[in-house]
Amino acid sequence: METALIGPANASVLGIPMVIFSLLIPIVGAAVFAYIIARRLAPLVKAAPDNRFNRWPERIFQVLKIWFVQYRQPRYMVAGVLHIVIFFGFLTLSIQSSSLVVIGIFDGFVFPGLGGVLGHIYNFIKDYAATAVLIACIIAAYRRGILKPERYAVPEKYGHDHTAEAVFVLGLISLLMVSESAFEATLMAAQHQKGLAGEFVAPLTLVWLWKLVFNHTSIEKLQAIHVMSFYIHDLTFFFFLCFLPMGKHFHVITSIFNVLFMRLDRGNVKPVRYGVEDDKLDDLESFGVKKMEDFTWKHILDFYTCADCGRCSDQCPANAVGRPLSPRFISIKGRDKIFKNYPLRGDFLPSQPLIGDIYEEDEIWSCTTCGACEQECPLGIEYIDKIVDLRRGMVDEGMVPQSLQKPLGALEKRGNPWGKMEKKRAEWTKELPEDISVKVLNGKESAETLYFVDSITSYDDRMQDIGRATIKILNAAGIDFGILGPAEKDSGHEVLRFGEEMLFQDLKEHNTEAILESGVSKIVTADPHAYNALKNDYKDLPPVEHISQIILKSINSGAITLKKVEDDTKTYTYHDPCYLGRHNSLYNDPRKVLDAIPGLRRVEMIKCRDRSFCCGGGGLMLFYEPEEEQRMGVLRVEMAKEAGADIMVTACPFCLVNIEDAIKVAGMEGKMEAIDLAELVERHIVK
Amino acid sequence: MEILVCVKRVPDTAENEIEVRKDGTDIVRDDLVYSVNEWDNYAVEEAIQIVEKVGGSVTVVTVGDEDSEEVLRREMAMGADNGVLLSDPAFVGSDGKAIAGILKAEIEKGNYNLIFTGAQADDGAGQVGGMLAAMMDVPYASLVNHIEVLDDKKLKVGREIEGGNQEMHEIDLPCVLSIQTGINEPRYVGIRGIRKVASVEIPVHGASDIGIAADAVGAGGAKVKLVDYFMPELGEGAEMLEGSTEEIVDKLIELLKAKGGLK
Numbered sequence: 001m002e003t004a005l006i007g008p009a010n011a012s013v014l015g016i017p018m019v020i021f022s023l024l025i026p027i028v029g030a031a032v033f034a035y036i037i038a039r040r041l042a043p044l045v046k047a048a049p050d051n052r053f054n055r056w057p058e059r060i061f062q063v064l065k066i067w068f069v070q071y072r073q074p075r076y077m078v079a080g081v082l083h084i085v086i087f088f089g090f091l092t093l094s095i096q097s098s099s100l101v102v103i104g105i106f107d108g109f110v111f112p113g114l115g116g117v118l119g120h121i122y123n124f125i126k127d128y129a130a131t132a133v134l135i136a137c138i139i140a141a142y143r144r145g146i147l148k149p150e151r152y153a154v155p156e157k158y159g160h161d162h163t164a165e166a167v168f169v170l171g172l173i174s175l176l177m178v179s180e181s182a183f184e185a186t187l188m189a190a191q192h193q194k195g196l197a198g199e200f201v202a203p204l205t206l207v208w209l210w211k212l213v214f215n216h217t218s219i220e221k222l223q224a225i226h227v228m229s230f231y232i233h234d235l236t237f238f239f240f241l242c243f244l245p246m247g248k249h250f251h252v253i254t255s256i257f258n259v260l261f262m263r264l265d266r267g268n269v270k271p272v273r274y275g276v277e278d279d280k281l282d283d284l285e286s287f288g289v290k291k292m293e294d295f296t297w298k299h300i301l302d303f304y305t306c307a308d309c310g311r312c313s314d315q316c317p318a319n320a321v322g323r324p325l326s327p328r329f330i331s332i333k334g335r336d337k338i339f340k341n342y343p344l345r346g347d348f349l350p351s352q353p354l355i356g357d358i359y360e361e362d363e364i365w366s367c368t369t370c371g372a373c374e375q376e377c378p379l380g381i382e383y384i385d386k387i388v389d390l391r392r393g394m395v396d397e398g399m400v401p402q403s404l405q406k407p408l409g410a411l412e413k414r415g416n417p418w419g420k421m422e423k424k425r426a427e428w429t430k431e432l433p434e435d436i437s438v439k440v441l442n443g444k445e446s447a448e449t450l451y452f453v454d455s456i457t458s459y460d461d462r463m464q465d466i467g468r469a470t471i472k473i474l475n476a477a478g479i480d481f482g483i484l485g486p487a488e489k490d491s492g493h494e495v496l497r498f499g500e501e502m503l504f505q506d507l508k509e510h511n512t513e514a515i516l517e518s519g520v521s522k523i524v525t526a527d528p529h530a531y532n533a534l535k536n537d538y539k540d541l542p543p544v545e546h547i548s549q550i551i552l553k554s555i556n557s558g559a560i561t562l563k564k565v566e567d568d569t570k571t572y573t574y575h576d577p578c579y580l581g582r583h584n585s586l587y588n589d590p591r592k593v594l595d596a597i598p599g600l601r602r603v604e605m606i607k608c609r610d611r612s613f614c615c616g617g618g619g620l621m622l623f624y625e626p627e628e629e630q631r632m633g634v635l636r637v638e639m640a641k642e643a644g645a646d647i648m649v650t651a652c653p654f655c656l657v658n659i660e661d662a663i664k665v666a667g668m669e670g671k672m673e674a675i676d677l678a679e680l681v682e683r684h685i686v687k
Numbered sequence: 688m689e690i691l692v693c694v695k696r697v698p699d700t701a702e703n704e705i706e707v708r709k710d711g712t713d714i715v716r717d718d719l720v721y722s723v724n725e726w727d728n729y730a731v732e733e734a735i736q737i738v739e740k741v742g743g744s745v746t747v748v749t750v751g752d753e754d755s756e757e758v759l760r761r762e763m764a765m766g767a768d769n770g771v772l773l774s775d776p777a778f779v780g781s782d783g784k785a786i787a788g789i790l791k792a793e794i795e796k797g798n799y800n801l802i803f804t805g806a807q808a809d810d811g812a813g814q815v816g817g818m819l820a821a822m823m824d825v826p827y828a829s830l831v832n833h834i835e836v837l838d839d840k841k842l843k844v845g846r847e848i849e850g851g852n853q854e855m856h857e858i859d860l861p862c863v864l865s866i867q868t869g870i871n872e873p874r875y876v877g878i879r880g881i882r883k884v885a886s887v888e889i890p891v892h893g894a895s896d897i898g899i900a901a902d903a904v905g906a907g908g909a910k911v912k913l914v915d916y917f918m919p920e921l922g923e924g925a926e927m928l929e930g931s932t933e934e935i936v937d938k939l940i941e942l943l944k945a946k947g948g949l950k
Contacts, residue, residue: 396880404875500878
């Protein structure tokens with residue numbers, strides 16, 4: 001094609017051939033970028049091992065779903081859509097930007113395959129993409145700079161505001177779009193003026209707009225703007241590339257890797273150290289994360305990848321009640337520390353303990369491990385394993401709050417956090433009606449199914465009602481079951497998550513042996529924490545089910561029939577326990593059970609299913625005395641009220657404790673009621 | 688600073704249901720779980736913190752049977768450097784004075800400049816610390832809830848006195864201090880910590896090792912004898928306030944004012 005303007009590869013200014021710059025800019029840019037990345041990789045190399053080079057089909061699927069399709073972005077609609085526009089704009093324009101770099105050296109370069117029709121189609125699409133990106137950037141800058149959504153605010157204790165960086169980068173992106181289109185439009189205007197054939201101008205795009213501006217500009221000026229805009233684009237492009245690893249925009253580079261290596265399982269906790277079996281734990285010199293390099297390389301990659309979008313903290317119940325924890329700043333503080341300890345120039349700094357430096361003890365104890373942050377993160381950043389690892393480190397150093405030392409001691413000695421007598425673990429069954437007998441599977445009796453009760457249901461007066469309701473349901477459903485009685489110990493679900501690994505190992509070994517010796521082929525529990533522990537933390541046990549699954553199956557098979565709802569003036573709502581919902585994806589069964597009670601009116605709270613709001617936490621969290629302005633349970637009860645419910649149904653004894661307490665704290669006694677799913681169902685069974 | 692901390696293994700009151708035996712000679716000891724006496728745990732933590740600041744070592748010592756070794760290990764897992772178990776059939780049934788005598792005999796074998804005991808034990812009479820100081824003829828401060836090392840001759844100690852008030856003393860070393868809970872926040876000892884010290888050798892010293900005449904201690908030598916154990920009669924039940932929250936609060940304030948609790 002004959003061209004009306006001289007391309008940058010052949011142009012010269014003041015006798016200097018511009019191709020020198022076309023070569024120099026990419027070479028210097030790429031070298032600087034490679035150097036920065038090499039420095040950034042150093043902490044990953046020094047970090048603890050991780051086990052992520054596996055399960056490739058699942059990993060690639062996550063990349064397609066979460067990275068490429070941006071599946072999690074629209075959960076925040078405005079920001080999500082803006083991000084999707086910019087993301088796809090970037091992907092589309094990456095071809096154009098790369099070919100421009102080459103065009104600076106070889107005039108008229110086109111990528112193989114883009115020479116013909118495909119090239120015209122591409123040009124058409126990329127012009128709209130660039131225009132859309134520019135518009136999205138302007139809206140995004142308006143949001144960040146003027147509207148300032150609350151979740152981007154940086155509380156004083158966490159350092160400086162990040163708005164300037166955000167707006168600066170939006171400016172860079174806009175500059176890329178504007179210069180690229182000016183480069184194209186100048187050529188088109190010149191072609192047009194000289195009556196030569198030009199690329200089709202996509203209407204209403206940036207190029208189209210520029211061309212209107214340039215239509216009557218002289219060829220000399222067009223020539224100057226043409227070359228200038230090329231180098232503005234070239235410089236901005238490589239500056240931007242090298243600027244990315246300096247802050248939150250590092251995610252532009254790291255996100256695809258972070259999502260590729262993201263956690264694939266839920267409900268589990270990482271081992272103390274990958275590659276070390278449970279029975280070799282005693283040989284480890286140190287436990288958990290104490291300094292930065294104790295994190296795994298994936299966790300450091302998480303720090304690099306955090307885009308500071310604030311969604312995790314926006315969903316975090318601990319943050320919502322004013323506990324000193326904001327997951328976003330777990331990442332940001334981690335990243336800033338790495339940048340400081342691993343500077344781009346000079347020696348790396350010696351590593352210091354993280355607790356007392358960037359993290360506080362109470363911050364790390366504040367997490368209920370509800371998983372709302374991980375569910376939300378559009379980049380696959382994980383928090384629970386980091387929190388657990390930090391706790392393991394604190395436990396190893398003896399840094400455990402007094403409020404938790406007592407229950408941990410009691411768990412060690414008595415197998416339950418209250419220090420109640422082992423022999424009284426099955427006392428609660430004595431209050432069952434005489435016609436219901438409960439087998440204690442101590443070697444003399446056997447059963448097909450084990451009902452694993454766990455500590456709170458065994459010892460807490462109120463929660464024992466859940467145990468008795470569960471037994472009545474199992475009995476009505478004709479299931480051959482038994483309990484372990486005094487041979488059962490706490491499942492240790494929170495013991496593991498509070499970092500007392502070796503105590504958890506002891507509890508796990510004890511229970512595993514007791515369960516295997518009982519000879520059962522199935523396990524059922526009404527406690528989601530026990531359910532999750534047996535299913536995801538223990539190994540080689542018979543299959544485990546939650547009572548809601550058994551109830552639904554029994555209703556479907558006709559083994560139990562439910563009668564009309566006792567009080568049809570009431571409205572019910574279902575509160576998803578974290579360890580049933582988010583961690584084990586059991587959202588529908590409990591709802592179907594509720595809907596199987598004829599005449600029951602059910603509404604959903606604003607936060608439900610995978611966005612359910614934690615009640616305040618279970619297990620050892622009941623003993624921890626956090627600094628907080630408000631109780632999580634109170635916020636949850638208020639959500640139920642807003643939804644128009646007067647009965648909150650849950651399926652977890654810890655949720656019930658917290659919600660019943662919250663109803664009292666909120667002064668809503670008589671107006672709001674809480675009940676366990678098992679209790680509600682048991683009351684409606686047709687006998 | 689060479690610090691010796693006297694510790695004791697006691698039934699854990701938080702994790703047991705204490706019942707008295709029908710014959711009144713003891714509590715029912717089946718199904719009991721034991722732990723280190725709470726006050727002693729604070730004393731060990733304080734000793735470790737002092738040594739972390741000024742150097743030296745912490746030794747924990749207990750008088751008891753072979754089961755008492757577990758509390759020594761727990762305190763060593765916490766950070767105590769050495770443990771000594773004082774155990775002899777002759778020690779069984781010793782009264783407080785005899786225990787103080789046994790401890791004194793062991794202490795004199797070493798070179799300690801600071802001795803801690805707990806202010807009291809869950810199952811004790813709060814007497815050993817004072818008697819030990821008197822027998823050793825060194826100064827004593829009880830119910831200590833603050834310690835500052837001034838130099839290698841002097842400490843500044845705080846004591847809790849009536850009504851939550853505080854008094855401060857300077858005390859010469861060597862001395863005996865009985866430590867009150869709340870002086871610090873004892874660190875957690877996990878299973879892992881205990882396993883790490885599981886194979887550390889703990890010396891056992893009997894009566895002859897420390898030069899104690901067997902007939903001066905134990906049940907035979909006791910000048911104080913346990914006569915009876917019983918549960919106190921239940922008094923009248925508590926008064927339950929009834930009514931709405933506001934009414935209950937009003938009544939409570941009225942009662943507190945009437946009894947002088949509020950001014």
